[in-house]
Amino acid sequence: MDYSKQIQEIASKLFAENKIDYFVGYKQNSFDDSQVPFLITDPAEIPKLVFTDRSVFNLANYLKPDHTKRKRVGLVVKGCDSRALNLMLTESQVKRENVYIIGICCEGVLNEKGEKAQNCVECVMPDPVVYDEMIGTPTGKREYKVNVDIRELATKALEERADYFESIFENCIRCNACRHSCPLCYCAKCCLDQETSTLYHGANTSSGAMHALMTWSLHLAGRCVDCRNCEKACPSHLPLHLLHKQNESVIYENFQQHLAGMEKDDRGAFYKYSLSDPDDFIL
């Protein structure tokens, strides 16, 4: 999978036609074969743009800041990234006319060890769900499977699981990198930063971290698209996907097989109210 040429062509075309102010893509890292997000305003830098199976980050995150929100942006998205972008569009965080979306039919990206990443192995939607221009051949939606780690955890005893999570939360340093790296954590003022949120205080204790991470994952329940930007950003290398994948599997089972961001104007499982919702549990 190497779409660098196509992306460079599209970027030059967009700048030439004055359709965009910014272009967000990937650039080769200077010290190893990994890539970093790359935001350009000058067409002279276009040759540096690349896209291979090392283009791991979710670039939709770069639409969050105020200065990009109000500019016309050209953006490279993979299948999962496009689902996040879809939710950002639905939740009025991005204006559709402000973003030119280059959707990639993704063949899966690699993890640090050079293997196909877990979320790519389990990917349900490799094709972009929203785009202006598509690169590659779409392969369609795939069957949903419960995450392998979640299945393994479910076989363990409750105490064992509790100890395992305790050890995870102990290592959280509350740097909030997970939040900043998530394209769907765009709140003007995060609940974890508010004075009234006394329950989340207690900074670097494991219970403080538990409250913070649990709250955070519940705010992403039914919205998380499994791009794993948070895990890539975490300096403590916490397996944050466990929280999200657990929520996802419960929601898939109980909310009519709901998967986040797959459809236009779908707000996620918890944010809908419909007359046809079952209400037989209400007294």
Added chain:
Amino acid sequence: MARVGVFVCFCGANIAGVVDVPAVVQEAKKIKEVKIAIEYKYVCSDPGQQMIRDAIVQNRLTSVVVAACSPRMHEKTFRKALSDAGMNPYLLEIANIREHSSWVHQKDKKAATEKASDLIRMAVAKSIANEQLHEISVPVTKRALVIGGGIAGIQAALDIADARIPVTLVEKSPSIGGRMAQLDETFPTLDCSQCILTPKMVDVASHPYIELIPYSEVIELQGYVGNYKVKIKKKASYVDFSTCTGCGTCTQKCPVKVPNEFNMNIDKRKAIYTPFPQAVPNKPVIDAEHCTMLLKGKCGICAKFCEKGSINFKMVDEVIEREIGAVVIATGYDLWDPKPYEEYGVGRYKDIITSLEFERMVSASGPTNGVPVRPSDGKVPKNVVFIKCIGSRDEAKGIEYCSKICCMYTAKHAILLHHKVPDSHAYIFYMDIRAAGKGYEEFVKRAQVETAATYLRGRVSKIYKKGDKLMVRGEDAQIGQVVEVEADLVVLATAVIAPKDNPALARLLGVSYDKYGYMSEAHPKLRPVETAKAGIFLAGCTQAPKDIPDTVAQASACAAKVCGLFAGDTMKKDPMISTINNEFCSGCQNCITVCPYQAIVTEEIPLGYGSKEMRTVAKINEGVCQGCGSCVAICRSMAITLAGFTDTQIINEIVAI
């Protein structure tokens, strides 16, 4: 420093029988902020309230906790006591130690006492964070909407309109009149149903304060008490009512014949029809499902013969809007379909009919000109068996409740049968005879004595055919024997059920309904006319099975409620509603999708102080907000606060235990 007063109620033995009230008071006194804690037999009584008022003044209290029954019972009472003592009424907090403790933990008195103390600790902690709130005043639109044009809707509309309040009456079918128009004579006085109903129907049509919209349905209701906006879909009638004179030529000439639902499908009507001769408005409509012109584009005979040119095949459904302040729901009832009674041969034997079919037959204006006949051969029946409780009081096949009117109308049917066919005999199989009502027991006696109807106590187990007769086998429990009756005609007293559209309508209007589909009243005894949604009232069988006198009484009660609501120009509204801190709002608009009252809209605010760039945030319409708190729960950035239930208050409560 907070100074809290705690008042613990015995509620007679209701609370004190289980909870150790003096111990609870001692426990409350240990809380640092509590300046005074008193027990009293009935805090809601006048001396009890006086005690609160005195304590507020003497101890300079900053908030009050009443530990008593549910806030649904007496929150208003105690709020008033606070404001009488010069205190903001919203500084009151109620600890519900009756429903939440003494009633539910009767077997464990110690635990109940501990729980009561915990509930008081929580209430004290919350009350310290309570803020002064002030009632909101909203304007009122003085127009009522009545849904359903049966006797309930007619009576409610007339009573409201007589108080010079404009009414919009919406009826689903082409004419008002409802079920009562189908009846022949009514119990217990045997006066002719149509003779007493049609003058009221005409009054509705000619009343200057009533706007009658027939052949239409309510499709949307938005807003809140005093300020609702309703959308009404006028179904295409294909007849221009403004020019139609109701001459009836079109109905005569129409070649299409379809079953007549007004006569319970016993005879046929045309595809262009008025439901019955006394219909109001007396203008025909075209049944689009059967009209050949509308289906195949051929025919149009009615249009050719119409002198006024009133027929317009291009007419389409029209949606109209009205601003209203209150709603009366009067959707009436349906009858239970007796198909599950296979052992009776329902569906196989033509001579088994339902009570309403019999009613149409004995009606002078009915399909058989007032003479009951056997559907199989058209002969006049001599032996008629009436079977009561078909579907009602039947958990296995039908519904559990008693449909209330069947005992009475079956007695009436026996009398009517005797009047129309004097040499006939009526056999009535019954479970109980329920005749509670003015003149009702006497009426049943009259059926038993005057017409010599044979009342047989017991259920029918089987009906089978023998020649052209139906053999009805049942039990006579009074003699303890199986009896068989040879019948020419069998009439099933089928149960009254809620119209099948009721749940959909209830959801559309935002009122609750029970498992049978009947609309739920706010309180079964003390608020039988109101729904839980302010400004929406119930009349007639939409709430539960009722006879005509009860229905009319309830309809008039609705009118009194509507008039009371519209007595002033503005209404006071509870201030416990949501507010949005738009600094924190990220504009995701999820609160808008979860709000069941459409109370949240968007607004544009500057990006920063003095900035020319704008951003979109959410905004609460305080008139519409009911304070349910859905938006508060859904808001991730905690930008929404519900007055009276702030995060600080709730966290205080949690921390207190």
